[in-house]
Amino acid sequence: MMPVCPRAALLLCAVLLTASGCSSVVPVPNADAPPPSPSTELQQRIVVLVHGDASYLYHTPDGAAHQADEETLREAFAAARSMPQAEVFIVHQRPQDPLLGLFPRDDGTLYHFRRGRLQHRTTYKRTPDSTFAGAAAFLRQYRSSTPDSTLLTTALYYGHAVPERPRPGYHRSHRDVPFGIDDLARGLEQLTTADAFDAVVLSTCDGGTPHTVAALAPYARSLLASPSDLHLSFLDADLLSTLPIASPSAWTARFAKRAHNRLVNRVTTAVTLATYDMDRVVSTARGPTRTARPDTSTTPTGGRHVDCRRVLDAAVDTSGVRVWHRPARFGPQADHTTHSGWGCHTSE
Amino acid sequence: MRTLLHRSALVVLALMLLAVATPVQADINPHKKLKQHVRSMVQDVKAAPTAEKKRALLDEKLRGMIDALNRAESMATLSPSDQEGIDALRTRLQETLDELHGQNGYEAVPAGQLNSFADYVQQDFEQADRTLTISLTTALLVLILIVLLV
Numbered sequence: 001m002m003p004v005c006p007r008a009a010l011l012l013c014a015v016l017l018t019a020s021g022c023s024s025v026v027p028v029p030n031a032d033a034p035p036p037s038p039s040t041e042l043q044q045r046i047v048v049l050v051h052g053d054a055s056y057l058y059h060t061p062d063g064a065a066h067q068a069d070e071e072t073l074r075e076a077f078a079a080a081r082s083m084p085q086a087e088v089f090i091v092h093q094r095p096q097d098p099l100l101g102l103f104p105r106d107d108g109t110l111y112h113f114r115r116g117r118l119q120h121r122t123t124y125k126r127t128p129d130s131t132f133a134g135a136a137a138f139l140r141q142y143r144s145s146t147p148d149s150t151l152l153t154t155a156l157y158y159g160h161a162v163p164e165r166p167r168p169g170y171h172r173s174h175r176d177v178p179f180g181i182d183d184l185a186r187g188l189e190q191l192t193t194a195d196a197f198d199a200v201v202l203s204t205c206d207g208g209t210p211h212t213v214a215a216l217a218p219y220a221r222s223l224l225a226s227p228s229d230l231h232l233s234f235l236d237a238d239l240l241s242t243l244p245i246a247s248p249s250a251w252t253a254r255f256a257k258r259a260h261n262r263l264v265n266r267v268t269t270a271v272t273l274a275t276y277d278m279d280r281v282v283s284t285a286r287g288p289t290r291t292a293r294p295d296t297s298t299t300p301t302g303g304r305h306v307d308c309r310r311v312l313d314a315a316v317d318t319s320g321v322r323v324w325h326r327p328a329r330f331g332p333q334a335d336h337t338t339h340s341g342w343g344c345h346t347s348e
Numbered sequence: 349m350r351t352l353l354h355r356s357a358l359v360v361l362a363l364m365l366l367a368v369a370t371p372v373q374a375d376i377n378p379h380k381k382l383k384q385h386v387r388s389m390v391q392d393v394k395a396a397p398t399a400e401k402k403r404a405l406l407d408e409k410l411r412g413m414i415d416a417l418n419r420a421e422s423m424a425t426l427s428p429s430d431q432e433g434i435d436a437l438r439t440r441l442q443e444t445l446d447e448l449h450g451q452n453g454y455e456a457v458p459a460g461q462l463n464s465f466a467d468y469v470q471q472d473f474e475q476a477d478r479t480l481t482i483s484l485t486t487a488l489l490v491l492i493l494i495v496l497l498v
Contacts, residue, residue, distance in 0.1 A: 055379040058474040059387045061467045169429065169483075205475070231475040268468040269475055304436065330457065330468045332443055 024094050025109050026073045028118050031081055040115050042144060043245050044086040044152045047191050048076045048237060049135070051093050051159030053107065053171045058232040060266075068232040072158045072203075075237035080113035082241045087144055087151075088113040091135040093126060096173035107173055110138045128177040132187030139191055148194035152245050155188055155197045155220075158234055161205035164212060164345075181215045188219040196220055198248040201255065203235040206305045208274045209343045214285040216278075222248035223276040224256050227343030228305055231267045235259040249277050253322055260324040270328040274341035280320025284342075287317075306333070308342035316340045378487035385494060386473050393466040399459035403448060406466065410445050414438055416493035424489060433482040434490075444469055 052069030059065055073092055080088035090111040098104050106123035113119060120142055124134040163170065166180035188197060200220035202212070208227030216223055224235075239258050243251055252275040263271040276285075308316045321341035328334050389409040396402045417438045420426075426434065443454075448465070450456025457465045482490070 055377070055383070057380050057383050059383070059390075059470060063387060063391045065384075065387075229472075229475050231471055267471050267475075268464055269471045328468065328472075329461075330447060330465055331472060 024097060025121075025123060026070050026092060028077050028111060028121065029074075031116070040084045042085060042087055042115070042146045042151060044083070044154070045143070045146075045148060046080075046083075046086055046088045046153075046240060047135075047139070047155045047197075048072075048088065048090045049093075049132070049155065049157045049159075049187070050076070050091065051157070051171075053093050053095050053173050054160055055172075056232060066233070068234060069158065072234055072237050076240070077111070077113075078238050079240035080111075080118075081116050083113075084116050085245075086113075086115075087146075088240075089135070089139055089143070091132075091138075093131075093171070108134055110135060112138070112142050114144060126174070128171075128174045131179065131183055132190055136187070136190035148192050152199075152248075152251065153192060153194060153197045154199045154201070154251070155191060156201040156203060156235075156237070156240075157184060158203040158237070162202070162207070162212065164209060164215075181212045185215045185219055188216070192219075198222065199224065199252050199255075201225070201235065201252070203230065205229045206343055208272075208276070208341060209305060209345070210285045210287070210308070213276055213278075213281060217282045217285065220278055222252045223278060224252040224273065225276070226273055227307070227339065227341055228270060228272045231263060231269055231271070233263070233266060235273075236262055249275065256322070256324055260326070264326045268329040269331075270326065270333060270336075272323065272325045272339045272341075274321055274323045274339075276341075277320040284317040284320070304346055305343040306346045307336065307339050308344035309340050311344045311346050316342055318342070378484060378491045379482075381491050382487060382494075383474055385491070386470050390466040390470045394463050399462055402462040402466070403457075403459075406448055406462070406469070407445065410441050410448070410469075413494060414441050414445075416490050417441075419493050420486060420490045424486065426486060427483065430483050430486045434486070437482070440472070444472075 050069050050072050052067075056068035057065060058068055069092065073090065076088070076090050080086070080090065088111075090113075092109040092111075094107050094109065096104060096107040104125065106125050108124045108126045109121070110124060111118065111121050120138075122138070124138070127133045160170070162184050163180045166178035166183065168176050168178050170179040171177060188200065191197075196219045198220075199222045200216060202208075202216075202223065202225040205226065206212075206228065207223075207225030207230075212225070213223060235255070236259060239255060239262075242258065243254050245251075246254065256273045256275050260271055260273050263273075318340050323339055323341040325337075325339040327336050389405070392409075393402045393405050396405055417434050421431075421434055443452075446452040447454040448457055
């Protein structure tokens with residue numbers, strides 16, 4: 001039998017285990033430019049939540065495969081590097097990928113940038129019964145002393161459609177744990193020290209539904225979301241660095257316009273984005289929530305949604321809502337040239 | 349003592365091999381494979397030399413997927429969530445077939461737009477992640493049937 005050196009084997013094992021423990025952490029590339037002056041005044045705090053614990057594979061027309069969550073992280077890193085006036089927290093919820101298929105490993109990664117410089121990076125174990133508790137603890141520990149109330153505060157969520165009602169199956173590694181829009185709303189509450197975020201962005205399918213808007217209303221002054229399907233290439237996170245400090249509604253509108261311009265140039269499916277001035281839309285959101293057919297789908301991300309105007313008998317109030325819509329080139333909704341900005345569940 | 353150390357080292361090496369093998373095993377992900385199947389279909393359609401061949405390829409592959417869903421439904425007892433996911437996917441595939449051929453209220457996709465239509469089929473399939481609503485076990489069954497049938 002071939003002789004085996006036990007010490008060498010143990011050393012090799014230790015190296016392999018260490019490497020495999022970090023295998024799915026997306027690395028932060030080195031900075032191209034020198035970091036800005038540490039005295040630059042902070043004007044903005046951004047929290048980017050990226051769900052990657054599901055299937056996020058998509059293909060571009062040339063056939064190339066892309067992993068939506070990892071691309072979003074790289075875009076967010078690039079934005080964070082080029083924002084000297086911002087503090088940026090990036091949270092990646094990853095598949096658990098147990099060691100040897102048996103031993104649980106960390107399934108979340110946290111990144112913290114301040115004034116363009118990576119300050120901290122760490123991994124953590126997600127708590128199934130409180131999806132954002134780990135991220136909230138990280139923020140509490142590392143955020144600068146500048147209070148949220150003096151900054152433009154924004155939170156972005158990237159992932160599949162967040163169900164209107166909690167249901168299991170959303171997280172591949174925690175399939176039995178229900179997840180819904182109320183869990184995300186509670187997470188937003190944990191992630192800010194102010195009353196609410198100035199702006200919240202839902203880069204998901206079916207974010208602009210009355211129930212979802214009503215659930216997020218206490219935690220956002222302005223919301224950017226899609227009331228219908230959204231392609232997995234998402235709202236480009238690198239756009240964050242192109243948006244000037246502005247009022248919450250102006251900030252979300254600029255983001256919507258620029259993201260829409262990019263999306264319509266790369267997909268043939270419908271692209272519908274809407275911004276919601278939460279003070280003005282909350283009564284409408286709570287109204288149609290009562291009259292729209294509830295989403296009783298049992299699937300992890302909920303049922304199919306269409307423009308509320310097509311399922312509600314009454315007229316839909318669109319005050320406080322701005323819409324950017326380009327219909328699909330093909331399919332059943334190709335002739336729907338306008339959208340109210342409100343998405344409602346349909347059983348058709 | 350030395351033999352014991354050698355045996356321990358062998359056990360450690362075996363564990364290391366397992367550690368390397370686990371990610372390979374995890375890579376057999378039916379949701380991912382279904383998306384790759386649609387991607388291959390789209391690339392084949394684009395490579396087809398004539399509009400007739402492009403349309404025939406799309407027809408064959410879409411019908412094969414619908415057939416696989418029907419067979420999976422008849423072979424296994426599905427959870428309500430899986431049943432809902434399969435119904436939604438089948439409906440969407442049937443609508444795509446209808447549009448391809450100009451049936452059930454659709455105008456047929458013009459010959460010059462079949463490549464764009466193939467892109468649309470893929471983007472529509474992936475954007476809402478229509479397979480995500482189907483459990484891993486059922487998705488694996490559907491995938492096996494697609495491989496066997498198409």
